[in-house]
Amino acid sequence: xxxxxxxxxxxxxxxxxxxxxxxxxxxxxxxxxxxxxxxxxxxxxxxxxxxxxxxxxxxxxxxxxxxxxxxxxxxxxxxxxxxxxxxxxxxxxxxxxxxxxxxxxxxxxxxxxxxxxxxxxxxxxxxxxxxxxxxxxxxxxxxxxxxxxxxxxxxxxxxxxxxxxxxxxxxxxxxxxxxxxxxxxxxxxxxxxxxxxxxxxxxxxxxxxxxxxxxxxxxxxxxxxxxxxxxxxxxxxxxxxxxxxxxxxxxxxxxxxxxxxxxxxxxxxxxxxxxxxxxxxxxxxxxxxx
Amino acid sequence: xxxxxxxxxxxxxxxxxxxxxxxxxxxxxxxxxxxxxxxxxxxxxxxxxxxxxxxxxxxxxxxxxxxxxxxxxxxxxxxxxxxxxxxxxxxxxxxxxxxxxxxxxxxxxxxxxxxxxxxxxxxxxxxxxxxxxxxxxxxxxxxxxxxxxxxxxxxxxxx
Ligand code: HEM
Numbered sequence: 001x002x003x004x005x006x007x008x009x010x011x012x013x014x015x016x017x018x019x020x021x022x023x024x025x026x027x028x029x030x031x032x033x034x035x036x037x038x039x040x041x042x043x044x045x046x047x048x049x050x051x052x053x054x055x056x057x058x059x060x061x062x063x064x065x066x067x068x069x070x071x072x073x074x075x076x077x078x079x080x081x082x083x084x085x086x087x088x089x090x091x092x093x094x095x096x097x098x099x100x101x102x103x104x105x106x107x108x109x110x111x112x113x114x115x116x117x118x119x120x121x122x123x124x125x126x127x128x129x130x131x132x133x134x135x136x137x138x139x140x141x142x143x144x145x146x147x148x149x150x151x152x153x154x155x156x157x158x159x160x161x162x163x164x165x166x167x168x169x170x171x172x173x174x175x176x177x178x179x180x181x182x183x184x185x186x187x188x189x190x191x192x193x194x195x196x197x198x199x200x201x202x203x204x205x206x207x208x209x210x211x212x213x214x215x216x217x218x219x220x221x222x223x224x225x226x227x228x229x230x231x232x233x234x235x236x237x238x239x240x241x242x243x244x245x246x247x248x249x250x251x252x253x254x255x256x257x258x259x260x261x262x263x264x265x266x267x268x269x270x271x272x273x274x275x276x277x278x279x280x281x282x283x284x285x286x287x288x289x290x
Numbered sequence: 291x292x293x294x295x296x297x298x299x300x301x302x303x304x305x306x307x308x309x310x311x312x313x314x315x316x317x318x319x320x321x322x323x324x325x326x327x328x329x330x331x332x333x334x335x336x337x338x339x340x341x342x343x344x345x346x347x348x349x350x351x352x353x354x355x356x357x358x359x360x361x362x363x364x365x366x367x368x369x370x371x372x373x374x375x376x377x378x379x380x381x382x383x384x385x386x387x388x389x390x391x392x393x394x395x396x397x398x399x400x401x402x403x404x405x406x407x408x409x410x411x412x413x414x415x416x417x418x419x420x421x422x423x424x425x426x427x428x429x430x431x432x433x434x435x436x437x438x439x440x441x442x443x444x445x446x447x448x449x
Contacts (some may be wrong), residue, residue, distance in 0.1 A: 011434060029409055029412065030412060031412050031416065032414060032416075057413065059407065059408040059409040060405050060407065060408045060409075061408065061409060062409075090408070132442060132443070135411070135440045135441070135443035136440065136443055136444065137439060137441050138437065138440070138441070179431040179437075180434065180436045180437035180440055181433070181434055182433075183429065203357045205448050222429070222433065224422075224428065224429050225384040225429075
């Protein structure tokens with residue numbers, strides 16, 4: 001369980017690190033919302049799928065950063081993610097996320113103890129290879145390549161559920177474009193992964209030990225400079241024998257408050273998790289950036 | 291015959307004196323294609339921008355805000371605001387199919403050696419968005435217009 005104070009440390013560090021940005025009155029860098037929100041794995045993008053955008057408000061000529069707190073409240077579990085990401089010259093992104101998964105009553109039922117919670121670290125790197133999400137030819141999206149190295153901090157959990165490994169790396173390629181003509185943001189991500197439930201339940205298992213290539217997609221309509229409403233879908237492998245794993249999807253609304261804060265609310269359906277079906281609920285994220 | 295005529299026309303325009311109140315610029319070939327985008331067809335966009343009077347107000351506040359801008363104002367300072375107002379109006383009016391032709395320079399020539407960076411471009415787009423919002427242009431129409439300008443980035447922003 002990550003202490004609540006980390007929230008404030010993260011957000012305060014963003015605020016403290018951006019006196020220059022504050023003087024600019026916001027918006028001297030990227031266009032509003034074009035740094036995306038932060039995925040639960042820390043990369044900039046939607047809530048579930050990383051996009052070919054670079055975190056922070058910087059453009060080609062500087063560096064920026066963002067930090068986010070994400071809370072997903074499900075019927076039987078809670079997932080919290082605290083993440084930071086820096087962007088360099090709108091080209092390279094380095095990110096870190098700490099995920100904390102609280103099993104509430106299910107923990108007790110599975111013999112782990114009530115409110116048993118376990119954590120995972122996700123280290124990410126993403127490089128934008130070509131294109132631009134907003135400018136340039138309409139047919140040319142921004143294209144990025146990324147890696148997320150994930151490591152469970154509770155190896156017992158991965159072993160108990162029959163996963164092969166407690167750590168693993170996801171590789172992905174992503175393409176993103178804001179099609180201005182239709183005010184539509186479109187993203188496709190192809191990920192090679194063997195993570196079980198994002199890696200929280202380890203990597204690989206009886207039904208598969210190799211990386212599987214899975215698609216992810218996001219679409220968003222830009223209602224105004226500040227408001228994007230959309231949906232996401234993320235396919236997930238199904239490697240474990242003791243429980244089925246479902247694909248995830250969400251519908252979201254992201255709102256840019258000034259140039260440095262983005263609030264997101266989503267209805268997320270994560271399907272069946274560790275034998276407990278119907279895990280759908282509210283995702284709330286607050287993100288600060290400069 | 292057509293070729294001869296167009297050569298004659300082109301030469302005539304190169305020699306044209308600067309309009310009232312404007313500084314002279316180096317000779318260039320006048321061609322609406324210099325606007326950098328194909329105009330919309332139909333009159334829907336023109337109507338959503340309030341016709342020529344609306345476009346005039348948008349361009350006025352857009353140009354004013356660029357000159358007054360704390361970040362990019364420096365780039366505009368000492369430039370010919372009178373000419374800029376006229377040709378930007380022509381360009382917007384032409385692209386929006388509101389009944390104008392464009393007589394200015396092409397985007398690459400107009401922005402050479404200006405050192406425009408991506409952040410400047412974003413700032414300029416934000417000023418334009420503000421001007422369009424003030425004129426109550428629907429957001430989807432704003433974006434449709436920006437879609438015409440977005441591909442010009444490579445001609446404007448210095449690598
Ligand atoms: C897609 C975006 C842009 C469009 C459509 C555009 C359009 C134009 C047009 C039509 C002209 C006049 C050409 C002429 O005088 O014949 C012009 C000139 C100029 N533009 Fe842009 N522009 C864009 C981006 C920018 C940016 C980002 C900056 C700087 C922040 C900038 C700064 C200037 C300046 C200073 C002039 C005056 C040049 C001179 O008089 O020599 N423009 N632009």
